[in-house]
Amino acid sequence: MRTWITGGQVYIAGHMENTGLVLKDGKVEGFCSSPAPGEKDQVYDAAGAYVVPGFIDIHTHGGFGIDVNAACKDDFETIGHFFATQGTTSWLCSILTDTQEQTTKCIEEALAHMGDHKNCASLMGIHLEGPFLSSEYKGAMPEYLLKTPDLALVEKYQQAAQGNIRYMTVSPEVAGVPKAIPDIKALGIAVAIGHSGADYETAWRCIRNGAVAGTHVMNAMKLMHQHFPGIMGALLESDAYCEAICDGRHLHPGTVRFLIKVKGMDRMVAITDSIMAAGLPDGNYKLGVNDVIVTDGDAKLKDGTRAGSTLTTGQALKNVIRFTGKTLAQVLPMFTINPAKVVGADRKVGSLEPGKDGDVVILDQKFSVKDTFIKGEKIIKRR
Incomplete structure (x- = not known):
């Protein structure tokens, strides 16, 4: 199963790019601007957000x-x-x-x-x-x-x-x-x-x-x-x-x-x-x-x-x-x-290179933390 993080600006090689990030089996699999998720895949909509390591x-x-x-x-x-x-x-x-x-x-x-x-x-x-x-x-x-x-x-x-x-x-x-x-x-x-x-x-x-x-x-x-x-x-x-x-x-x-x-x-x-x-x-x-x-x-x-x-x-x-x-x-x-x-x-x-751990932070436009993924899994916030 993959997780597709779509719609955001992704930090790649020192700059931000409008693309998608794909996580699989706890790792970064790659980047894709045209996602094609499978039936069992998860999609996270990062529209308007920054996707960073x-x-x-x-x-x-x-x-x-x-x-x-x-x-x-x-x-x-x-x-x-x-x-x-x-x-x-x-x-x-x-x-x-x-x-x-x-x-x-x-x-x-x-x-x-x-x-x-x-x-x-x-x-x-x-x-x-x-x-x-x-x-x-x-x-x-x-x-x-x-x-x-x-x-x-x-x-x-x-x-x-x-x-x-x-x-x-x-x-x-x-x-x-x-x-x-x-x-x-x-x-x-x-x-x-x-x-x-x-x-x-x-x-x-x-x-x-x-x-x-x-x-x-x-x-x-x-x-x-x-x-x-x-x-x-x-x-x-x-x-x-x-x-x-x-x-x-x-x-x-x-x-x-x-x-x-x-x-x-x-x-x-x-x-x-x-x-x-x-x-x-x-x-x-x-x-x-x-x-x-x-x-x-x-x-x-x-x-x-x-x-x-x-x-x-x-x-x-x-x-x-x-x-x-x-x-x-x-x-x-x-x-x-x-x-x-x-x-x-x-x-x-330390970066979103393919093969590294799927550790990702989603930031809003004011740079506040919206969500966090660790080894590809989204952190569930406690009340």
Whole structure:
């Protein structure tokens, strides 16, 4: 059975085309402007809408009342359904630095959910945010940080995850981190640098050794000085990808424009860094072991330190278009193929090429999410 998505403008190879999209057996089969559905086929009328690849969030700590660090198997399904309604079709769960026991438990619960993607976004794997991070730039991280990289511990976590840790954030200035990056990569983990005040040379050592991205750039990070460019200068100068939280709080709209101007759209990755409060009203929440207060949608610790966001990918897309004045087609790589490339998933997701997963988002003329398809199946929204 096929699903024919007809009547919309489809994002293909960097631009929008008036054609139809055909999904079959959970995959993109191809494009057809003159559909000829069979008797058992389904037809989705996307007239007046945009048909784009599903969004990929590689850095999020939860949403809709669920904190990743405290989540059980069923909780991951709850998060995944909420994300799917916001346009996210694939995601990594970001485990905040925690005790070894709790980190292992969270890995096991995430693993139990992986592969069970009925009516929810696909959990592609795990992002470890720490524990090899600078205490000076820990942001909302609890004090479970390690002062040297423990490769045996990373290997233990990766074994528990059955190879599904896809991404890890480390601080370059932690003694031994630059040298450890090739070993972390050898375990199948893409490495990002962040939570850091590292100098320029140390940051560049990490990038040359294989670090592919910067974690929520300009946040929990020493900023660039004309005489001491530091980690920010290295990330801007290099070809490393830059994660950006585009909620208008973590980065000023002008800063978003600046980053895109310097890095180019093909090296920018939109993330939410969302916490359990995403999709819910202001109030008191958790981020790992920390208490978080959300006021006017802004999540902070009691001492005023910003603690993740309440952002969704759907809102981030509209923000980036509004901040930059760029077209939908121009900004989509930040939400689709770029994050897929960071974690090595671009052969499976990130575009509407034939053979890739049938992950599709339908956007209205104001770029709001109307419907989401994951592996060819339309997400049924809960009341």
